[in-house]
Amino acid sequence: MTNLKGVPAVFLDRDGTINEQMGYINHISRFHLLPGVASAIRRLNEEHIPVIVVTNQSGLARGYFPEELLTAVHEKMHQQLADKGAHVDGVYICPHHPEAKEARFRLDCTCRKPKTGLLEQAAQELNINLESSFMVGDRWSDLRCGVKAGATPVLVLTGYGRGDFQYIGPLQEVQPAHVADDLSAAVTWILDSIPSRR
Numbered sequence: 001m002t003n004l005k006g007v008p009a010v011f012l013d014r015d016g017t018i019n020e021q022m023g024y025i026n027h028i029s030r031f032h033l034l035p036g037v038a039s040a041i042r043r044l045n046e047e048h049i050p051v052i053v054v055t056n057q058s059g060l061a062r063g064y065f066p067e068e069l070l071t072a073v074h075e076k077m078h079q080q081l082a083d084k085g086a087h088v089d090g091v092y093i094c095p096h097h098p099e100a101k102e103a104r105f106r107l108d109c110t111c112r113k114p115k116t117g118l119l120e121q122a123a124q125e126l127n128i129n130l131e132s133s134f135m136v137g138d139r140w141s142d143l144r145c146g147v148k149a150g151a152t153p154v155l156v157l158t159g160y161g162r163g164d165f166q167y168i169g170p171l172q173e174v175q176p177a178h179v180a181d182d183l184s185a186a187v188t189w190i191l192d193s194i195p196s197r198r
Helices: 037-046 067-083 117-126 140-149 161-171 183-193
Strands: 010-012 051-056 090-094 134-137 152-156 178-180
Touching: 010 183, 037 051, 037 067, 037 183, 051 117, 090 117, 117 140, 134 140, 134 183, 140 152, 140 161, 152 161, 152 183, 178 183
Parallel strands: 010 051, 010 134, 051 090, 134 152, 152 178
Antiparallel strands: none
8 A cells, every 4th residue: 555654765776777787696796886876876865865775686586696695785785885975775675486496485476576565565664655756767667666656757778778768668558757867867857856845
C-alpha cells in the first residue's frame, strides 16, 4: 500500500545508474562509480532528501557470486561515496530468481523490479511518501516499478539507458517523466521539480 505520509525520496537503481554497467559484478574490481554520481548524491544529501538504492541481484540467486561479494561491493560503494562527502540512506536488494540454484532464492517474490516490494519496504521502514518520490534507472523495468509504486519515473542514458530509450522505449506504455544524460542531470531536474524548492 502506498504511504500517503512521509517525505519524498529518490530511489536509485544500482548497475548502470550509480556504477558502470558490467553485467554481473562478480568481482570487487568490476565495481566503478560513474562520473559525477557522488556529487549528484551529495546534492540530494544537502537537501535532506533520502537516497535509497533498489537493486535486482539475480547473480546471487544464480550462483554467480556469493553473498560476501555483494556485501563487499556495497561496502566499497558506501566508502567511495563517503570519500566524496555523500551517502545513501538505504540499500534494498532482491536476491531472487525463478532459476535460482538455492531453494531459498527460488521464489516468485514481490521485490524483483518491476515489482514494487523494495520501494514499499523502504517506504514503510524510512517513512517515505512514494507518490512524491522519484525512481531513477537505466532500464524500463525501473520505470515500470516506479510508476506501479506511484513514484515519478526518470530514465538515465547511462548503462543500458541509451539503448533502451531508442529501441525499447517507443514500444512501451509507460514513459519516463524525464530523460537525463546521467544521474547528475537527473538530480538537477528532480530538485527543480520538488514544489518546496520552487
